[in-house]
Amino acid sequence: MEKPVLTELFKTEERIRILRHVAGRSPVTATAVAGATGTSKPLVSRYLRLLVQSGFCKQNGREYSWNENARSLAVKRLLNIDLLVTAVPLPEWARGIGVYGSYAEGTNTVDSDLDLWVLVDEYAPDLEVLAARVGRAAGAAVGTEASLLILTPKRLSDLRETDRPFYNSLTRSSVTLGGASVDNN
Numbered sequence: 001m002e003k004p005v006l007t008e009l010f011k012t013e014e015r016i017r018i019l020r021h022v023a024g025r026s027p028v029t030a031t032a033v034a035g036a037t038g039t040s041k042p043l044v045s046r047y048l049r050l051l052v053q054s055g056f057c058k059q060n061g062r063e064y065s066w067n068e069n070a071r072s073l074a075v076k077r078l079l080n081i082d083l084l085v086t087a088v089p090l091p092e093w094a095r096g097i098g099v100y101g102s103y104a105e106g107t108n109t110v111d112s113d114l115d116l117w118v119l120v121d122e123y124a125p126d127l128e129v130l131a132a133r134v135g136r137a138a139g140a141a142v143g144t145e146a147s148l149l150i151l152t153p154k155r156l157s158d159l160r161e162t163d164r165p166f167y168n169s170l171t172r173s174s175v176t177l178g179g180a181s182v183d184n185n
Contacts, residue, residue, distance in 0.1 A: 014037070018037050023056075028065075052064065073106040080108065083142065084099055084114075085177050087141035087142060088137075095119045096176055096179035098175055098176040099116055099175050100175070115149070116134070116147065118148055131148045171183045
């Protein structure tokens with residue numbers, strides 16, 4: 001029987017930094033990861049071996065690539081949510097805020113943008129400026145471009161009627177970071 005690996009994965013802050021880096025970039029080398037994360041090369045090498053043994057990474061020579069499987073997607077999703085919950089607080093003017101798309105699903109790469117939604121009672125033009133600020137701050141915290149979709153109960157209802165595929169994708173993959181969720185409206 002395989003030994004549970006979560007304790008080893010998340011044992012230290014250094015390991016979490018390495019994991020975040022490796023999960024978002026492919027392929028990587030131990031030297032590059034050590035330099036990017038400020039950790040020692042021996043620690044990175046040992047940790048990369050653990051990731052390979054546990055099925056989170058594949059090794060090809062000196063290069064390591066993130067292996068997309070059920071456990072690796074779940075771990076990456078957890079890392080994303082953990083980062084976003086602190087980086088994207090619920091604005092005082094919103095009922096809810098969340099993430100959808102690749103960051104919510106754990107399939108994001110270093111080239112992915114961050115797709116956020118914000119739920120408000122009623123749309124007002126000045127919300128665009130407020131939403132843009134939230135998007136810029138979130139993107140800066142994560143290190144990527146962010147787009148923010150302003151949603152109202154009416155807009156959600158319209159999407160359900162006029163763009164069912166997008167509505168289903170939004171409600172299925174969405175992760176609420178704070179406040180009300182989109183699937184309760």
